[in-house]
Amino acid sequence: MTAQRVCALSDLVQDEARRVEVDGVAIALVLDSSGEVHAIGDVCTHGDISLSEGFVDGESLECWAHGSAFSLRTGKPLNLPAYEPVPVFAVTVDGDDVLVDATVTLEVN
Numbered sequence: 001m002t003a004q005r006v007c008a009l010s011d012l013v014q015d016e017a018r019r020v021e022v023d024g025v026a027i028a029l030v031l032d033s034s035g036e037v038h039a040i041g042d043v044c045t046h047g048d049i050s051l052s053e054g055f056v057d058g059e060s061l062e063c064w065a066h067g068s069a070f071s072l073r074t075g076k077p078l079n080l081p082a083y084e085p086v087p088v089f090a091v092t093v094d095g096d097d098v099l100v101d102a103t104v105t106l107e108v109n
Contacts, residue, residue: 003092003099010096012037017061019052022102027089028052029098030061030072037093038072039100041086045077051086 006020012031019042020027026042028051042051044063051070055062060069060078068082075085090104 003101017052025102039089045084046082
């Protein structure tokens with residue numbers, strides 16, 4: 001599967017998460033303060049909570065329900081109660097188009 005257009009770059013609000021779906025996979029998109037777009041799994045690994053309803057803080061996305069924050073770059077939880085990472089997906093920005101490939105999970109150390 002190839003990357004699919006999920007939204008326009010101009011649709012994203014800096015430091016706010018937006019939920020999109022690609023082939024049935026829920027993804028949280030974040031435009032960070034440096035202008036980089038991140039795509040991570042939208043479901044908190046601690047509970048069945050949408051991360052896109054949470055809070056962006058620098059390079060992390062915090063679950064609103066229990067407070068676990070996940071790195072936008074690695075998907076790793078930065079604090080408890082979550083201890084399992086969320087997937088991180090490949091993002092391409094082509095002009096004003098944001099494309100995500102939900103079949104490619106990035107492994108970042």
